[in-house]
Amino acid sequence: MSKIRITKQFSFETGHALYGYDGKCRNVHGHSYKLSVTVIGSPITDTSHVKLGMVIDFSDLKKIVKEEIVDQFDHATVFNKNTPHVELAKELTERGHNVILAEYQPTSENMVIDFAAKIKARIPKSITLHSLKLQETDSSFAEWYAIDN
Template sequence: MSKIRITKQFSFETGHALYGYDGKCRNVHGHSYKLSVTVIGTPIDNNNNVKYGMVIDFSDLKKIVKEDIVDVFDHATVFNKNTPHVELAKELQDRDHNVLLVDYQPTSEMMVIDFAEKIKNRLPNTIQLHSLKLQETATSYAEWYASDN
């Protein structure tokens, strides 16, 4: 049977700051991110299976991405925990703000790498993550492809 790619799109609002950056993005600011998740697999060919004809149920893919990415990053502010931003992060957390401290500079490029690992770890063995597209603005995005990695 043919390999098929399916894509589900997600959106979330996240703030961040790029420590040490030489432009405006060193300041805390936010984006309306759009994440496209594409997986590849063979549609289930057992007509006794309730998922017959599906590579993966869109609702199963949605559950994975929502739990590991959207629900975590939506309306959070992300800082690299290895920078002085941790002081700002602590102050924000003390004021009951949702703050994420990560091991990387929170650029779209690094976030999409993080997201790829999180999603790959949750997919069934019969499904592979094909690609991710993380759109930061209307004209700027980062892409991750399994074939490149």
């Protein structure tokens, strides 16, 4: 049976700050992120299956990524939980803002690693997470490939 890759794209707005960084990104700022999620698998061949011909229903993939990534990160501010930004995070949270204290420096590279783990844990065993592309700006992005990991 042929292996097919399918991709679904998502977008969300997230703020962050890179504590200790030697450039402008040390300041709190935001991005309009674009996330492309690609899975690989064989289309369903069981003629009695309602998803006949699909690797995964795009709406099922959307549900997973929306719950694990988009709903969590959209209009949130992400800080590394081990930085002095924790005080700012506490104040923002007290004022009703959505703040995520991550286990990592919230770079695109680390975020895409985090996202891959969250998605892999939720997708059906019959398919494989092939790759993620997290675009931070029009010209900057980080990619995660299963083959590299």
